[in-house]
Amino acid sequence: MTTILKLGGSVITDKDEPETVDDEQLGRAAEAIAGYVDSGGEIVVVHGGGSFGHHHAAAHGVTRADGSHDGEGLLAIHRAMGRLTDAVLDALADRGVDPLPVRPLSAGFRGEDGTVTLADGSVRTMLAEGFVPVLNGDVIAHAGHGGTIVSGDTLVVSLAESLDADRVGLCSTVPGVLDDDGAVIDEIRSFEAVADVLGESESTDVTGGMAAKVQRLLELDTPASVFDPDGLSEFLDTGRAGTVVR
């Protein structure tokens, strides 16, 4: 049973304060993950940028589409994300998990057309050996564009496909995809059915909002759940929580 879990940047950081970890939320998530690993589950953790990544990405004008050849700027973003990864690794290690980092800048690249290729040999071998691979939204070399941002959501989709994952979970700050009345939509099977609620797929966030998330998840063979921290244990226990996109 292989699970890909995305911990949203806004869940594990205080998005309003530069480079501030939300220790309480990160600790709760790590606790739940440790329980899942103890019960024999295989899990890959992907985390977003929150107040570590987005600030630096904005400062250096780098997005998913707008590349940069300024190595210093790319390195600043990458290093900031590494500091958040370190916090995630420490939170997991403190709870008896053996996490190891897999940095997308090292493991992957984007082709001219924007397609992300992520080498998953390290992730596969780590899982087989009982480690918990931890990936981060990152900068990544992009053919013809220097470097661009690769979002945690994109990594989740890539890993879910290449590892043929059984479960995908996106833990964000909302309990699921909400309808016009603010109620959690139980299940989404097509984008058209929820387009009115989600609005345009354009994003104010460098790594994409909910509409972009849902569109990508719909392309997966693996069912994906969108939930908030209160739903994490339910997701890990039962394989679903919040809104299920399939």
Added chain:
Amino acid sequence: MTTILKLGGSVITDKDEPETVDDEQLGRAAEAIAGYVDSGGEIVVVHGGGSFGHHHAAAHGVTRADGSHDGEGLLAIHRAMGRLTDAVLDALADRGVDPLPVRPLSAGFRGEDGTVTLADGSVRTMLAEGFVPVLNGDVIAHAGHGGTIVSGDTLVVSLAESLDADRVGLCSTVPGVLDDDGAVIDEIRSFEAVADVLGESESTDVTGGMAAKVQRLLELDTPASVFDPDGLSEFLDTGRAGTVVR
């Protein structure tokens, strides 16, 4: 013209003092690399562990063959190597180069038989976009063994083959492979011819001594030079210095 350059750990660190960078030697090397890049050369830099890697590897009992499933130990070695990589990146960036890190733990793995597979898509894309990829001797997930050490020399050989490099250079603390009289051997074409001088291929060093280096370089299609810091500029200018192994 693609060059793979290994900076030995004992060149860029003070091997007797834990986690101490030799700023003067690192600065000299970075200066020479910056000149090469300015003149249009493509270069991949690989650095060894020196007083960053070997201390932690010994403390946690991890070698190239003896694996560990202790995530904390593997992470300690990986992070120590990351601190040295940061020093290398900063030294290059200070001289106008745009370096980006490629961590072998993220990009590669070892199969059951010990063979290292290193995904080179990130390195290729970085080179094409004008960046200088910087790799480090590292820990790496090893099928059936948890994690083991991958030496800078192994990475150099892997990259030289997969990138079809034009030049390979190993910058160590000796001016080349020395004969019984302490003179630099100009060229080595077979191990047998120098076996007496090099002695056994066994190593007291976790990542292999000179005999192991020469054996690996002989397997390459690319000619490789072994030289000391005084030979680095000559190597970058002319493609050879010290002892040439082909």
